[in-house]
Amino acid sequence: MQRSIASFFGAPTPMDVAPASSTSPLAAAADASPSRGLRNAPAPPSPGLPHDSTPAAKAGPSAGPASPSPRKRKADTDLAPDTDADADADVGAPGRHPSKKRKVLSDSESDDEADNGQDALAKGGSEGSIKDAVALVTTTADITMLAAKAEIKTEIKTEIKTEIKTEIKAAPSSAASASPSTSQATNVAFTREQLTVFSADRPAPEGDDEPVATNMAEAYKGATYDPIADAGWKAGEPVPYLALAATFEKIEATTKRIEIIAHLCRLLRSVIALTPDDLLEVVYLCTNQVAPSFAGIELGIGDTVIMKAICEATGRTLKWLKAEYAETGDLGEIAEDSRGMQQTMFKPKPLTVRKVFKTLKGIALEKGQSSMNRKKDRIKSLLVAGEGSEARYLVRSCQGKLRIGLAEASVLAALAHAAFFTRPAIGDDGQVLDAYTQIKPKLKLPQLQAELDEAVRIVKEVYCELPWMKVILESLRTTGLRTLHDHCYLRPGIPIRPMLAFPTKGISEVFERFGGSAFTCEYKYDGERAQVHLKSDGSIAIYSRSSEDNTSKYPDLIAMLPSALQDPKATTSYVIDCEAVAYDRVTQSILPFQVLSTRKRKDVDVADIQVQVCLYAFDLLYLNGRPLLKESFATRRSLLYSTFKATEGHFMFAHAKDSSDVEEIQTFLEEAVKGNCEGLMVKTLDENATYEPSKRSHKWLKVKKDYLDGMGDTLDLVVIGAYTGKGKRTGVYGGFILACYDPDSERFQSICKIGTGFSDADLAAAHSSLAAHIIPAPRSYYAYPDHLTPDVWFEPAQVWEVLAADLSISPAHKAAAGLVDPEKGISLRFPRFVRLREDKTPENATSSHQVADLYRAQDINHGYEAPAAAGDDGDDFFDDELL
DNA sequence: GCTGTCTGCCC
């Protein structure tokens, strides 16, 4: 057993490499990584990993012009000057605890029924590609692991005693900076004698004379955590879910990121040292996943189902629950507090991480008739077995949001730290070596920090390029942290996290940020991100912005793409970054996003396609076995241009202009908006111009028309209702329903809900100032859709200025109903609060006619008849204010 | 088989 544990992270980790050396071994290794940089040869094959030359995956699938004026449009009738002070009151801050949502996914690894390491993705995975990739991965490493697993299971069968859990609970662990003695005392569920056989030989903490630093290194320094003795469970035993819940509690109790990461790091170290086979499940429960995103496995449960399950598990009524939810804003807390409502005959077996994970995955895989009932029952089974805070986190996991201040980035950081600190190299004497303890005497604080930073950089980089936790953990196990990137890197068949852009307020900010660097501007098309992979087996896959597999959504693109190559024979693999945009082949014009969104999404048949799509390519990330992420954008783009060819209406390059002239760019922006684009993307060409996946850095900039002063649609709308806030907005309203005024019917017509743009002070002010206007029931002259009925109604009192990116024909809202569409009303895209208009009365709010005019002004090509003559709409509605 | 509700995923 010990030998098998020792095989985790078996390859050298930093501690093996002269820790005292002044140059970071991690950094050195990374620099030497063969897969980096521009090379003709692909990185060396890695054991057990799919490689480009051995296709990771198999074929997935079978396969109006016009335009709005770029001019600013303001519905504002502005009689009063903008003298009103910022409408924020300074009431106390609102919310406190967080809460929310649903979902969770998992990886291929953890199995479903038996815990035998069988590959579950085969059944859950919708794609052959995943299955095949898994098959490739499931080689040596897996066999080793399976063997280890079996060994552990036979050797250690001891059940975890509930008293242990009680103890853990009773002794919350200390903070990261706690003194050694304190931290040793915490979380210890065994006596020292019991631990002896497992315990590391910890040297007494030395007097520390290291320089003070406010960083991770300092958080770890001075706190000796024995991943074995302090864990709370024994080697080989399943990780108790309570251990995870206890960690979540500590994390939830702080807002300090360093502490958050340190808490999780400790848990992960223990898992690595004691039960490495549970590591994937632990990580997944921390990131609310049940499978990698491209596997398409979702929980498929929301608050509705979860509330039913809670009711049945606790005996509460749905009515009570809803009321309580409105008040506390946290279903998890409610479930926790309601535990014990129902007497159970037998004390349920303590939950384990693998049990919880398996149940969640089972929920995700459940489908067909009465599947909702079966999902509900599975939730119930967890809740019934959950003790203490477990119920809280079980519910939140089901909701898909832990809301404890821990999300993906911090989990990756904690994982990197854990891999750095704890390498379960167990010697013949059964002692686990602890990297930190070992290197501590030799590493100065700044050096340690540098090592930690480098570890995090590597893990994050790798995860962005290959967002597949199972494979990364396997690689960590077999090759270690130092060489992780040699084995886990971008390869066709697995989606890379797409690079994102930072919103800027205008061209001037672009110049501020990019200074003297050469940059280019591209049209920002209003479509859907599409990452196209040509795998070396010749098959093509398409992934969405969130790494979902959209291959079966675009059989037309799959069929078209080979002809987009200059030289199909010479191009064996690629990854391109594109925007798929709805396109009218007749008028040769781009169609709005709303049209694109009506396309079928699954198993589309080419013959049935109603909405044509043009692919606008803007980046090349991989070509013929060569990752290009580290190349400059200038290089990548040039390769893109030389590898592909444009075909009108099918495959185009994003329209670009390399310029540093303000006026030229301004003109370009206006043209982009006229051409039905959202604005511009701005990217440096040479400096700082590598491809940086994910949020890690927003090195691209986006300039959208609605960010620009006076360019967006501004409306003044009446607050007619509000919704109770959840999570950190508990105690105030979380969202509001807004209306425009229709002078013809003298009614207030709902136009949108709104929930962003508020500072905490705004929310507090709104909550208190609207109190005086609460009414028990909606006014008869309110028009709104039933399903948006707010929790609280207001008489027409406050007018808010709201900014929106666009107006849309709405299936729900009532604004301007009958004016543009005979029945449907109009709503707003991306509405956000700007300020309170104290100078306006509700009747002075934006009128339904103005709303209709705003819609028409943008929409000549949307299929909804253009307004009469061009001349009369522009100015007319500014006079409407006179009513 | 039709309709309504819920969910996830696009933005």
Next chain:
DNA sequence: ATTCTGC
């Protein structure tokens, strides 16, 4: 998507 906030 947009926005705000603690670190």
Next chain:
DNA sequence: GCAGAATGGGCAGACAGC
């Protein structure tokens, strides 16, 4: 500046319920 957590409209798809 990062990371996280609040919140938006609106669509297809999956199920429940009739």
